[in-house]
Amino acid sequence: MTVTITPQAxxxxxxxxxxxxxxxxxxxxxxxxxxxxxxxxVTNVAPDPTRHFEIDPAALIAAHRAARDGSAPEVIGYFHSHPNGLARPSATDAASAARDGRVWIIVADDAITCWCDGPGGFEPLSYAVTGG
Known part of the structure; x- marks a missing residue:
């Protein structure tokens, strides 16, 4: 599967x-x-945001509500950065993943990678920046 990402996103x-x-x-x-x-x-509410990320639950709930009422697109995944790491899921990412099939985008330096959080763990996805 190839994920498409708008240039703005x-x-x-x-x-x-x-x-x-x-x-x-x-x-x-x-x-x-x-x-x-x-x-x-969204705000990273992790206790140590230099080493971990946690999406602000209020922002996540608001996004799901907006999708349900039709005022925003659905939440298809998440992104986070690894400022001192690699653009791939870490052991911490794997341990905290929901295995719900959502897309994860990970950024390290200028590298972006996409992953599917599937039942068997993270699977790499290709991506293309397209549309507008």
Missing amino acids: HALILTAAWAAHPKEACGLLLGTGDEVTEAVA
């Missing part, structure tokens, strides 16, 4: 990662199916 993900450094950025991926139409940066 791609730029927001990179900007959020750069702005949060040396902390981990995090956010929501909104869209339909395998198409990310929007990325929304």
